[in-house]
Amino acid sequence: xxxxxxxxxxxxxxxxxxxxxxxxxxxxxxxxxxxxxxxxxxxxxxxxxxxxxxxxxxxxxxxxxxxxxxxxxxxxxxxxxxxxxxxxxxxxxxxxxxxxxxxxxxxxxxxxxxxxxxxxxxxxxxxxxxxxxxxxxxxxxxxxxxxxxxxxxxxxxxxxxxxxxxxxxxxxxxxxxxxxxxxxxxxxxxxxxxxxxxxxxxxxxxxxxxxxxxxxxxxxxxxxxxxxxxxxxxxxxxxxxxxxxxxxxxxxxxxxxxxxxxxxxxxxxxxxxxxxxxxxxxxxxxxxxxxxxxxxxxxxxxxxxxxxxxxxxxxxxxxxxxxxxxxxxxxxxxxxxxxxxxxxxxxxxxxxxxxxxxxxxxxxxxxxxxxxxxxxxxxxxxxxx
Numbered sequence: 001x002x003x004x005x006x007x008x009x010x011x012x013x014x015x016x017x018x019x020x021x022x023x024x025x026x027x028x029x030x031x032x033x034x035x036x037x038x039x040x041x042x043x044x045x046x047x048x049x050x051x052x053x054x055x056x057x058x059x060x061x062x063x064x065x066x067x068x069x070x071x072x073x074x075x076x077x078x079x080x081x082x083x084x085x086x087x088x089x090x091x092x093x094x095x096x097x098x099x100x101x102x103x104x105x106x107x108x109x110x111x112x113x114x115x116x117x118x119x120x121x122x123x124x125x126x127x128x129x130x131x132x133x134x135x136x137x138x139x140x141x142x143x144x145x146x147x148x149x150x151x152x153x154x155x156x157x158x159x160x161x162x163x164x165x166x167x168x169x170x171x172x173x174x175x176x177x178x179x180x181x182x183x184x185x186x187x188x189x190x191x192x193x194x195x196x197x198x199x200x201x202x203x204x205x206x207x208x209x210x211x212x213x214x215x216x217x218x219x220x221x222x223x224x225x226x227x228x229x230x231x232x233x234x235x236x237x238x239x240x241x242x243x244x245x246x247x248x249x250x251x252x253x254x255x256x257x258x259x260x261x262x263x264x265x266x267x268x269x270x271x272x273x274x275x276x277x278x279x280x281x282x283x284x285x286x287x288x289x290x291x292x293x294x295x296x297x298x299x300x301x302x303x304x305x306x307x308x309x310x311x312x313x314x315x316x317x318x319x320x321x322x323x324x325x326x327x328x329x330x331x332x333x334x335x336x337x338x339x340x341x342x343x344x345x346x347x348x349x350x351x352x353x354x355x356x357x358x359x360x361x362x363x364x365x366x367x368x369x370x371x372x373x374x375x376x377x378x379x380x381x382x383x384x385x
Contacts, residue, residue, distance in 0.1 A: 001180045001311050007145040009170040018135040019170050025134050026069055027107040029056055033073040038104035045074040060134050068114045076105040112162040124154045152176050181314035187269040191365030193358045194275055194299050200257050201358035203366040204264050208257045220246045250298050258305035262313055271316035273369025274303055320368040329353050330363035
């Protein structure tokens with residue numbers, strides 16, 4: 001299993017200038033390579049190398065850095081092709097798709113640059129790195145991270161690392177290759193119902209209220225409106241920081257919720273049943289005053305956090321169809337739209353069963369999780385005659 005960890009670099013003033021200059025240079029070179037690929041229609045990385053490698057070396061890039069720049073440009077076109085094929089840029093002939101196909105892919109000056117072990121080395125005991133730059137090799141650049149992240153870097157780092165500049169601060173993101181533990185014998189499933197009023201409700205009794213997160217988003221929205229109305233340079237500078245700050249806060253909340261869900265399942269030897277909410281944003285209908293909410297929904301982020309934490313802990317996880325889980329009685333199985341009397345109240349019209357609506361849905365999801373797990377584990381090989 002591959003995961004990513006991030007460390008913060010603490011360079012001196014001259015080292016900062018060299019790192020910034022390096023990122024500007026390699027991304028400028030990547031833009032040139034992208035233009036060559038677009039004009040010549042070069043589909044393969046090996047062929048693109050023939051047209052660009054020599055020029056990149058004359059621009060001051062090292063051999064490995066030049067290879068990474070070419071690969072980065074080629075990968076960008078591969079990603080563009082996949083997005084077009086998947087319809088993420090609109091239908092054939094749409095304005096957005098025409099715009100994407102009519103010009104070369106471009107890279108911002110601070111876009112990440114990949115480094116392999118020939119260009120970057122880690123000194124874990126000293127918490128320093130040695131890194132290639134256009135000004136030469138920089139040594140003894142300090143980095144800071146959590147003790148657990150340092151241990152993971154020492155034991156599991158494998159492959160490339162990316163140098164990133166964000167708001168004037170430099171970071172290194174490293175890939176970790178971790179062995180997945182064996183899954184234990186299941187004693188049932190924990191169903192997880194996702195929502196806005198309650199971010200997550202489990203059949204084990206845990207409920208993460210969304211009140212605090214929703215208030216935070218409301219405050220951020222009001223602050224953005226104030227800054228937009230002000231229109232000064234400082235207001236515009238602050239506006240650029242707001243989305244990232246809100247995203248960090250949301251990610252922190254999602255990490256806490258995901259860890260609680262996985263820990264509960266691991267402690268009770270249970271699996272996790274998550275709702276498959278693919279395409280929910282395009283399916284829902286909302287009033288005008290609700291239209292700021294869907295872009296802020298973190299269902300996919302929370303699910304991805306639960307998924308990778310479950311893999312690290314050896315907890316089985318399945319995705320289930322959430323259809324009718326909010327209308328179906330978890331006691332008798334009766335499905336009726338009027339069973340859901342309000343956002344919080346579920347009252348079965350057949351058996352009279354009364355419960356919190358999210359608790360009832362989570363129990364239905366737990367039962368569906370067991371059914372899906374059993375169906376996947378059953379042998380499909382025909383019986384021997």
